[in-house]
Amino acid sequence: MLLDLLVPARCLGCRDPGPVPFCPDCADELDPDGTVHPLGDGIATVGAFAYAHPLSTAIKATKSGGLRQAADALARLLVLPTAVPVTWVPAPRSRRRRRGVDLPERLAGPDGIRLLERVGRPVEQPDLDARQRLDAQDGTFRATRRLDGPIVLVDDVRATGATLLAAATTLRAAGASRVLGVTLAAAGGPPSAGRRPRRTGARRGPGSTAASAPTS
Template identity: 35%
Template sequence: MNLIVNQITFPKVDAAPLCWLLPPRCLVCDAPGLPGRDLCAGCHAALPRQRHACPRCALPLPHVALCGACLRQPPPLDAVHAAFDYAFPLNRLLPRLKFHRDFAAGRVLVQAMAEHFAALPPPPLLIPLPLHRSRLRRRGYDQALELARPLARALSLPLGCDVLERCKPTRAQSTLDADARQRNLRGAFRVLPGASVPAQVVLFDDVMTTGATLHAAAGVLRAAGAQRVEAWVCARVA
């Protein structure tokens, strides 16, 4: 069932408990939120929805076309779909979830992403990129899974949480240049023993920068039998 608010149609995502008792407030500007979500109409309209991008890596471009990097060396991903460019207010909401345990921000992101990804063909399996267990212990939660689980539920998609494992601790990608990111991720992923990998899969991550992490996971899935690997991301860094 969809919720229709001020001519905006939202795929249904579970709202916060007692939302009827506490009227929603916009997490970006603190104005009254739209019914059922912590985002006002103005900030909802201002979300940096991705319009034109490279279909292989989702790099924002003036028009839809393969970027120079993908023309020179096709990546292991057949396609990348980004719901948003990494710009205001996404660049405020995503860090609140990723580093500050703000699950209300995560709920807003899922609601916004569901509007975008509902228009795409549903994949046979949505696989969130896993954290290494050491980082999971430090952070206490996996932000990609916290987004992928309710997104899959909202879109009625099968979620593959038991397919990939991050088997090698790596340095934070944000501290490395593009070449170092690739070296950092060699051997970082494996397909879990006994996991079934369908011919077509979609990887999910919160943010894509150079794509090195998604590429490393895609290579492992291809080696395990996947013939087509795509990625969905909440936001793409230009």
């Protein structure tokens, strides 16, 4: 209330005063995706939206600025299952400290369960091809407990799918029967590790133009 008067809310896309995460004009530009891509044995991934403006702009601003309220607003764009445990792809500790927010954790919502932890130092991926990214993720994650049944794994952006595949494979090795990787945004078409996609009629969050590719 008083803070809203002093610091008006701004759209995360165009930065004009307006609702968070998006003003009506930017919300109309969101590009729903919803294509399910197999990643491996018992592992698949689906992105809610294409990684494009204004969503790509919002994700970058939220992560670089450590905007927790913005992260929670973006989380409302995802409709996650309620009968299946939900976890997230944890960011490296150094990035969490630098950014002040772990966007995938916020996207997983208040009922998210920490089932993964990072092991070792993160590898910067922008100049790596799909195979090199996958190799760089080997041994990156460790499960926090033994698992049973299906798991929903949340991340902010999927590019090649290497990070999701490494995290999901760790969950499978810990006992998860199936893993569905749900990302807020998907970039660059099918993940490099994926096979032929299929469309799904699953619900998506409410309803993005080209943007630079992310590194996950």
